[in-house]
Amino acid sequence: MLGPFDLWVVRSGGEAFLAWSTAGDELRERGFDDAPRPDSQPALLRVPEPGRIVLEPRTAPLSIVARPETPVSLAPGASLRAYVSTPLWLQMSTRGGAGPELAVQPLKHTWAGTTTDGSLCIATRTHLRLSLERLPRRAHRILSAIVLRNATNETVKVERLVLPLPLARLYADGDLLWSESITLVHKEGGTDSLLNGPPREAASAVQVAASRVSSSRGLTGVVSAVLAGIV
Amino acid sequence: MTPLEILGTPERVEAATLFVIGVVLALVLGQLATRLPLAAGLERAIRRLVMAVVGAVFVAASLQALGYDLSVLLGAAGFATVALGFAAQTSASNAISGVFLLGERPFAVGDTVEVGGTRGIVLSIDFLSIKMRTFDNIYVRVPNETVMKSEIRNLSRFPVRRVDLVIRVPHDADLGLVRSILLGTADTEPLALAEPAPQIMFQGYGESGAELQLSVWATREHFLELKNALAEAVPVALLARGVQPGVPVRRTIV
Numbered sequence: 001m002l003g004p005f006d007l008w009v010v011r012s013g014g015e016a017f018l019a020w021s022t023a024g025d026e027l028r029e030r031g032f033d034d035a036p037r038p039d040s041q042p043a044l045l046r047v048p049e050p051g052r053i054v055l056e057p058r059t060a061p062l063s064i065v066a067r068p069e070t071p072v073s074l075a076p077g078a079s080l081r082a083y084v085s086t087p088l089w090l091q092m093s094t095r096g097g098a099g100p101e102l103a104v105q106p107l108k109h110t111w112a113g114t115t116t117d118g119s120l121c122i123a124t125r126t127h128l129r130l131s132l133e134r135l136p137r138r139a140h141r142i143l144s145a146i147v148l149r150n151a152t153n154e155t156v157k158v159e160r161l162v163l164p165l166p167l168a169r170l171y172a173d174g175d176l177l178w179s180e181s182i183t184l185v186h187k188e189g190g191t192d193s194l195l196n197g198p199p200r201e202a203a204s205a206v207q208v209a210a211s212r213v214s215s216s217r218g219l220t221g222v223v224s225a226v227l228a229g230i231v
Numbered sequence: 232m233t234p235l236e237i238l239g240t241p242e243r244v245e246a247a248t249l250f251v252i253g254v255v256l257a258l259v260l261g262q263l264a265t266r267l268p269l270a271a272g273l274e275r276a277i278r279r280l281v282m283a284v285v286g287a288v289f290v291a292a293s294l295q296a297l298g299y300d301l302s303v304l305l306g307a308a309g310f311a312t313v314a315l316g317f318a319a320q321t322s323a324s325n326a327i328s329g330v331f332l333l334g335e336r337p338f339a340v341g342d343t344v345e346v347g348g349t350r351g352i353v354l355s356i357d358f359l360s361i362k363m364r365t366f367d368n369i370y371v372r373v374p375n376e377t378v379m380k381s382e383i384r385n386l387s388r389f390p391v392r393r394v395d396l397v398i399r400v401p402h403d404a405d406l407g408l409v410r411s412i413l414l415g416t417a418d419t420e421p422l423a424l425a426e427p428a429p430q431i432m433f434q435g436y437g438e439s440g441a442e443l444q445l446s447v448w449a450t451r452e453h454f455l456e457l458k459n460a461l462a463e464a465v466p467v468a469l470l471a472r473g474v475q476p477g478v479p480v481r482r483t484i485v
Contacts, residue, residue: 065425065426106421107421108418108421108423108424108425109422109424109425109450110424110425110426111390111391111424111426111427111448111450112426115389115390115391115427115448116389116390117390118390118391120390120450123425123426
């Protein structure tokens with residue numbers, strides 16, 4: 001059990017199946033214990049026996065769109081440090097090899113860009129916070145520190161940010177997971193994203209997962225998405 | 232045995248040589264033409280055109296080598312062209328339309344399009360016609376002239392599409408409540424995109440009640456799935472909050 005995510009083994013006719021559901025909270029409210037109900041519609045994966053199942057934490061496979069609690073404006077030359085928490089993914093593997101990749105909670109997709117050109121992203125329901133203390137800390141979510149710098153000569157209003165999380169490495173600091181710190185530099189004609197290792201709030205964190213893609217070239221639409229993020 | 236011994240005369244050898252060269256050249260040039268940076272689906276049409284032109288030139292050269300007087304043939308061809316011109320007006324129109332179609336590229340092979348009331352997936356774009364497969368698996372050939380004259384709706388051009396659902400509620404329904412129910416339903420649909428944000432548009436007071444349009448965006452791949460999901464979810468959500476979805480009603484006062 002990890003937040004709303006439940007994972008359990010079902011044995012049927014001498015065969016083992018791995019079952020999971022992201023409706024955990026809802027199921028528990030209805031008196032769910034350890035047996036899957038027909039209406040819970042868990043996903044099933046036949047797994048080899050004997051063996052062990054490995055779950056590895058991963059960042060989101062798509063860029064994440066986050067909005068600040070209230071629109072923030074950045075004066076020319078000013079910078080802003082903010083925090084956001086995003087859903088965790090789990091890469092499952094068994095003795096037979098890599099299995100499916102699972103999001104630990106239901107997700108909502110969103111579109112960054114125009115309706116004729118853009119990229120598919122994941123919307124986070126958690127707002128971008130200016131203070132880390134105001135961010136709920138949960139084991140099933142990843143914390144990210146973001147620095148936004150306005151390198152233009154005009155004040156920019158930040159209504160939403162597109163964070164290229166697939167480019168970021170993942171770190172563990174005690175019970176918390178942190179992504180690599182992300183710096184977004186808003187310049188005339190574009191926004192650059194820079195990744196700066198573990199954030200200062202988790203300086204002693206250890207890396208638990210590599211980035212999904214090694215450069216923004218492997219992340220379709222990330223540059224335009226970041227551009228679209230600063231309104 | 233030498234080619235001369237097989238074919239008998241040097242003219243026949245020359246004609247055969249030209250014919251073989253023509254065939255080889257047509258195949259090679261046709262293959263090379265497919266490597267041009269063209270839109271998907273044009274390769275076959277370009278290859279056919281190149282092969283036909285090269286083939287015709289070498290067949291004419293072969294006939295000339297065999298001693299046929301092509302000037303007579305060309306003279307006859309002039310008359311034949313006039314006759315054929317009348318007979319092949321439609322084909323010529325289709326071919327010319329095909330050229331414009333290939334240049335304009337309103338769709339590509341694999342796109343889902345609607346042409347002249349026919350909706351389907353484009354299988355090929357040729358010089359005379361396009362071939363489509365409809366969603367009930369029927370093969371449809373649409374002449375290029377028809378395509379050029381018709382409104383073409385390419386459903387695959389853009390990555391996201393908007394699902395519009397018109398909902399009727401009684402005239403006395405609380406529209407604020409209806410609005411929140413509809414937006415809440417869109418929010419809970421996993422396939423609905425968070426942005427562009429779902430919208431409610433008031434359409435007017437109709438005969439059967441107030442009409443509202445719920446507009447929700449989805450990726451092109453999930454458009455139909457979301458449309459069906461919303462059609463199922465909206466009436467259930469309205470009834471659950473005590474709002475009776477409107478049905479067409481006609482009052483007759485005698």
